[in-house]
Amino acid sequence: MHCIKPAPCGVTTAPATSRKYAWIVFALTFGLLLSDYMSRQVLNAVFPLLKLTWGLSDTQLGSLSGVVALIVGLLTFPLSVLADRWGRVRSLIVMAALWSFATLGCAIATSYGEMLVARALVGLGEAAYGSVGIALILSIFPPHLRSTLTGAFMAGGAFGSVLGMALGGFVAVHFGWRMSFATMAAFGIVLVITYAMIVSEKRVAARYPDGRAAEQHASGMRTSLRTLLAGLFSTVSVVCAYVGSGLQLFIMGAVIAWMPSFLNRYYALPADKAAAGAAVFVLLGGVGMVVCGIVTDRICRNAPSRKWITAVAYCLISFVLLSIGFRLDAGALQLVLLGAGILVVAGTSGPAGAMVANLTPSAIHASAFATLTLANNLLGLAPGPLVTGAIADRIGLLGALQIIPLVSVAAMIAFAIGKSRYARDLSRIDALRGQAAKQ
Template identity: 30%
Template structure:
């Protein structure tokens, strides 16, 4: 049984026994979390042709996943804080991996919609438990970096989903893409089932109550942090869904080329942004209580002008450069804001805290941004729709600053 984070402040031990194997396993699972999630978007053009879908219908495939994902999260967070968390880590991983592979055998849009929605149940189980479970193996002084590395699985997994999904689909069809990315998660999920629960018995002595969610919403630091992440997720979710299609429409890329180009951009920018944001926040935390929020707000403000410049670029090379700078800046929020949620929530309610965080982040973020962009694209143009999506990052910066002000008042 590992020490609690509060105990680490006394003994000043930054890493506990078994921390790095657990980190490696959960990071690997988080990687496939985003591979399985983003492979759908790489095959959008093929699905549109094969199943004869509108852009709105395509966008709703992403939104349906998010709706199921966010509504399942609060119930799973409550159950996870009530019992053994590794069960939810492993079972969730196995479930979403099976659902991804089964998407390859669907015959129509309704069946595909059901399969992608089922992925949301499994991913909700994993995402609500993994960050707080992992954080207990490291001291608070390291959590910005650890969450930065953990969050780096978002761009890396997304890139693999784009690249592998696009290339496999181009050569073997979109069904093969779902088969290929769904299988590895089954083995990782089985390994996660065998993890110990590192939570101290004293931390779990008080059983959680559903009313604890109301207490979290009264915490202004938690609320503004969640709203900031929601605005960022709106933009990132929308871009993840539509940028490969953007490059096929405006620059004549093939499905494979678009997936490779945007995938390579996303993995590089996401890695740099996530790691820089985590390290910068840990460094600044020694000097300022607002470190998590300052780093995030600066990244959001930098990303907006470069993202808009990319949409007005006259050649794909310039567009990719501008998008690279914009994505690097925006991804700086991922480690700091996850660490902020851990810092402002009780240890024995952290699965519930992340469940509420997930719900707010996706309910107001990417649960509907792919559909919204698709609808705006049908009414106006895809370029106009993506421009509006990038503008939402202004709200992300505002809420980060409000979280910083609330944090100063709390302390």
């Protein structure tokens, strides 16, 4: 059994829950997150085949990838609110079933328009999974594991992308691109059935006695939209954390979407080998999220404000490495620099998530993570592939990839502004928490 430390400023925490069952819930929820990103990123592995089959432009290919992130960005917040009302476990099951069957729809699509609709439905299913899934996980684990669990859960997106591209590329070359989508759909459906058999609202509540009270408290928060918005956007620094995180992930989204095509066009790799090579880069991005999060926690253990500095540093390092890397001739040195750049490009996720948690009331953390997800998608993951594709149609893919690292400069500015306001904003929030605790 876990021993939960009392939360500061009168915040109520959950009593102990079954260690074994909590980790089972984490494993299954993480597994569905892998399915989420496998279904999302398998498309990138078959870009060359779709382009050949339907004669699509790079802009159209980018839209098939970007529409998922766009729908996720637009619907994350409202669907997260609905999930809190209807039940997180039930919502997760419905979401996963929807994106799995929508991925199956991609396998039988006969035109660009049908594929676009199916991809939009994939986005609808995936929209609130990240925020609701992490909210469920954090509710059954002790507070001192939050950073570790959040970093690992977010990195699962990169690992799922790796599996989706590598497996999708292999299946596409040997069995056709339609079978790639069908394989991802089958994996998701099997996991959904397993999840529904093992995880339920009642079983989670039975091991989390304060769950009902927490849900009632959350319902009270939802009755006042003004109160909710005030908590989510209460300070300049928390807005900077949202914006900086989203802008930096613009680069990650673009690279994930276009790396298979980059390797296919400039290294003359067939679709399966290009997808496998791109998967290695995405894996580096996932590992980097975890490693950068650990490094940040250790550096900032006694000075949380340094997290802003580490975020700026990750932006700067990725900007330099990727800008130089994409300007080199094809070869080993280029691949090494690109790999190093991708290793740190999403390293800002950990610091940004920690700052959002520090700067928002614990009672609305699920909504805060939904807002962060919205910013990540609307500012980064959605426009990244689409804008890169549009630029590529005009100056070529390589030229587009040479330009996109410039977005890191804007991200650095956002994080720098956030740091300049952090101390006073945090003091203000602590004062408000103290007043609320006395009431």
